[in-house]
Amino acid sequence: MARRYPAGPQGLLRSLNGRAVLEAVGRDGPITITDLAGRITLSRPTVAAAIAQLTEQGVVVEVGPVTGRKGPAPALYQVNADCAFAIGVDVGHRQIRAAVVDVTGRERARVRTEQQGHRGRDALIEQILGVCVDLAGQVGLPLDDITQVVMGLPAVVGTDGRSLSYTTGLPDAGRGLGEALSRAVPVPLLLENDVNLAALAERIHGRGTEADDFVLLSLGVGLGLGLVVDGRVRRGATGVAGEAGYLPSDRMIAPTGQRRDLVQDHLGARYISARARELGLPGDGSPRSVFELARGGDPSAAQIVDDTARSLAYVVACVVPLIDPALIVLGGAIGANGDLLLEPVVRHLADFSDFRPPVVVSDLGQDAVLTGTTTKAAELAREAAFAAATTPASTATAEPQPSLP
Template sequence: MAQRYPAGPQRLLRLLNGRAVLEAIHRAGHPITTTDLAGRIDLSRPTVAAAVSLLLERGVISEVGPETGRKGPAPTLYEVNADCAFAIGVDIGHKKIRAAIADVTGSVRARAEQESPSDRDALIERVLAMCEDLAGQMGIALEAVGQVVMGVPAVVGPDGRALSYAEGLPDSGRGLGTALGRIVPAPLILENDVNLAALAERRQGHGTEVDDFVLVSLGVGLGLGMVVDGRVRRGATGVAGEAGYLPGYRVIAPPGQRRDLVQDYIGARYISAEARRLGLPGDGTPRTVFELARGGDPTAAGIVDDTARSIAHVIACVVPLIDPALVVLGGAIGGNGDLLLAPVARHLEDFSIFQPRIVASDLGPGAELIGATTMASDLARESTYAAATAPSGLMEAPLSLS
C-alpha cells in the first residue's frame, strides 16, 4: 500500500503547527510577533518561529516591519498576505447584477454593478466580463481567482448546476448554471440568493446573536433562509425555504382544483396590482406604496397591512417546525421594518400561539452580495491555507488511497 503522507510524523506535526500559527495570525487581525503568537497558542517560540519561516516561504504571510514601543531589540511583526488569494461574489438579481472581489482576509477590494439582461447569453457574457474586470483590477486573470460564488433567484439542484423555480431568470434558468460553469475559468459555486442573504445575516447581522433563526426575504418574490445550529439549511433537493409555495389561507378551493398559494398574495407584483386596482397615485411600485403609507395614505397603509398579514401567516407556518430564536425580515419589501414589524406581530397573534422575536435586517439591498462574497472568501481562504500548510509532495501529486 502506498504511503498516504510522503514523510513521517515529525514533518506532519510541523505542518499542523504551521496551520495553527497561520490561523492565529489570521484571527489576530493585525500584525503580530512570534512571541505574541506563542502566547496565543500552545506552542513554543522556536516552534512558532519555524512555522513562520515556512509560511513566509509559501507566501501566505509577510513581514510588516519591526514593532516599536518596546524596550530592547524590536521584534518583527507578521500579518497575512492579503493578496495571496482572491474571491469573487456575484448576485444575479432580477434587475441588477452586483459583484465584488475580496482578498483572502475577506476585505472587499472592488465592486461592480450593471443591469441584468433579459437574454441568457447576454447575461452570461455580462457576468463573465464583470468578473474578469474585477480580477483585472487586482492584477490577476480570472482563472487565478480562488473561488467564485454566484447567487441566483432560483433553487440550485444537488448537482450545483441545475436551476429550477427560476422564473426571474432568462429562459427560467434553463441551462444557465451549466453554461456559467463551463465559461467561468475559476472554481464556481451557485447558491440560492436568499440562502446567501441568510449567511450574511449570520455573519454580519442579527444572526450573529443566535444559532437558530429564519430570514423572511420579501421582494419580487418570497423566500426563507433558515439557519439551524448555525448553518444554512437547503434541504435534500434545495427547495427548503421556498415559502411562496405554502398553501394560502384566503381561498379554499373545491376538491380537485388548485388552491391558492402564499405567493399569489404577496410580493412586488401583487402589491403593484393592488395599487393599480385601488387607484393609488404614482407608479404603483412597492417603494411608492410604502412611501405613501409613511405619508399617511390610508389605502397604501391597507396594502402594507395586507402584506404584513401574509408575512405573519408564513411565520406561523414555520415557527412550530424549527423553533427559531429570531425571525428577521429582509429584502427590498420586507426590510421596511418601520411599517411592517408592528402589524406582523399583531397578525401573528391571530395565526399562532408562538411569538418569536421579530426584527428587520440592517444589511439593506446588498445582503445577497455580502453572503456571496463571504462564502467565496471563506472557501478561497480555506483552500489557500490548506495548500500553504500541505506537504510539498501532496501538492505535487495526488494522494494514493489504494
C-alpha cells in the same frame, strides 16, 4: 516492554505545524513569534521555522516591529491579504451587484449594472463574465488568477451544485444556466440560492450574530426564507428548504380535488403592483411607490401594506412551531420597510399563532445577498490559499466545494 510507535512523516508534521501557526496568525495577527508560541502548543523554534516557510510562500508578511516594549523590537506578522482574491456576484432580478475581496474579506472593488437576462442566457453569461473580468482587473489580476467565485441566484440550486429550478427572473427558466456558467467561469465557482446567502450574511454580519436559530423572511419580487438552525444555513434534501411562497395560502379553501392558492399568489412585487392598479393608486404602481404613498398617509396604500404584513405573519405562524427560532428577521427590497411592516406583522401574528418570537428588520439593506457571496467567497479563497501553503505537494489532492456553514 515499552511499545514503540513509528514517527510520522516529517513533511506531514511540518504541514500540520504550519497550518496551526497560519490559523493563529489569521486569528490573532499582527502578532510576534514569541506571542504565537505562547498561544499554541508549539515551541518557539518550531513557530519561527513555520513563519519563515509561510513568509516564503507569501501567505504571511512582516508588518513592522512591536513598539512600546523594552529591549530589541520583535517583528510582527500577519496574513498577507493579497495572497488570494475572490469575487462575489449577486444576480438579482433587475441588477447584478458584484465585488472582489481579498483573503481577509475586505472589499477592494465593486460593480453594479442592469441585469441583461431578457436578452437570453448567453447574453447574461457574457455579462456576468465581463463583470468578473472587470473586477479581477481592478485588483491587477486576470480572471484566471482569482481563487474563487461565489454567485447568488434567484433559484433553487440542486444537490449537484449546477441544476437550477424554481427560478424567477432568469432566461429560459434557468435551464442549463448553471452548467453554462461553470463552463464559462475559469475558476472554482459555487452557485447558491440568493436568500440562503443573505441568511449567511445575517449570521456573520447582521441581526443573527447572537442567534444560532433564526429565520430570514426575504420579500421582494417573491418570498424566500433563509433557515439558520444550530448556526448553519439549512438547504434541505434537494435545496428547496425555505421556498415559503409555495405554502398553501390562507386566503381560500379549495374544493376537493382543487389545489389551493399559494402564498406567492398574494404576496410580492407583482401582487402589490396589481393591487395598486386595482385601487387606482397614483404613481407607477411599484412597491417603492406604494410604500411611499403609505408613508404619506394614503389609505389605499396603507391597506396594501397591511395586507402584505398579514401574509408575512401567516408565513411566520407556519414556520415557528416547526423550527422554534430565536428570531425572525425581515429583509429583501420590500420586507426591509420595517417602519411600515414591523408593527402590523407582530399584530397579525397574534391572530395566527400563540408563539411570539421577536421580529426585527435587517440592517444589511440591498447588500445582503452580495455580502453573503463575498463572505463565502473569501472563506473558500482563504481555505484554498492556506491549504496550498501548508500541504505537502506529494499529498495535495483536489477537495470538493463545501456548502454554506
